[in-house]
Amino acid sequence: MSSPQVITPEDLLAEAKRQLGFPRIVAICGSTRFMAEMAEADVRETKARRIVVKPGCDLKSPHEFWSDPVEAAALKIQLDELHRSKILLADEVLVVGDYIGDSTRGEIEYAKSLGKPIRYTHPEVDPDA
Template identity: 40%
Template sequence: MSGVPVDRPRVVCLCGSLRFGREFAAERKRLTLELAIVLAPEAADVPVPDPSLVRALGELHLRRIDLSDEVRIVNPGGYIGAATRREIGYATTLGKRVTYLEPDS
């Protein structure tokens, strides 16, 4: 152990378009240095994704939201796509705190 006391850390789920990989990485690093546990999707580079796999990965991400205290939207330029809007709606229904990298327009 490092000897640094850590209370129950905040759990933050990152949501947003995976095309913003650099921004996801920067936000993951920033939150980790704030001693948060960060949950985020991973880009699955498959040439032609199976629709059932796409649905399953979407459901998996909702389980990350279930586990989180906060949902952080990675939205450079204010961009929020349909899948991310669905995740925001889901998080809001659960009463999760939703925050944005950039203000939601």
């Protein structure tokens, strides 16, 4: 006798998006030093009729929300968790930039663990290439 197939929350999400007829969702990942390139990738992906989610804050640029180093450190943890939720929501990941740091490397590994397809604006930085 075979055991029943376990339906994961990720399976339910994918099925709901399919039933709703959602366009593909792309999570843009990369160092915030590439915020301008992320904005350009957003335009291109949106023109291609894809929903785009990407980092919304650049902690390297001055802002009152992260001017205090202690608050900035706590916010960084929260934003990393939020971005992983964006990756989970997405159908695929687009890594922007010609450099991959530790945070982006972790996001790529997370996306791989979820079985998400990954594209690169600079294929030479693909760790699997």
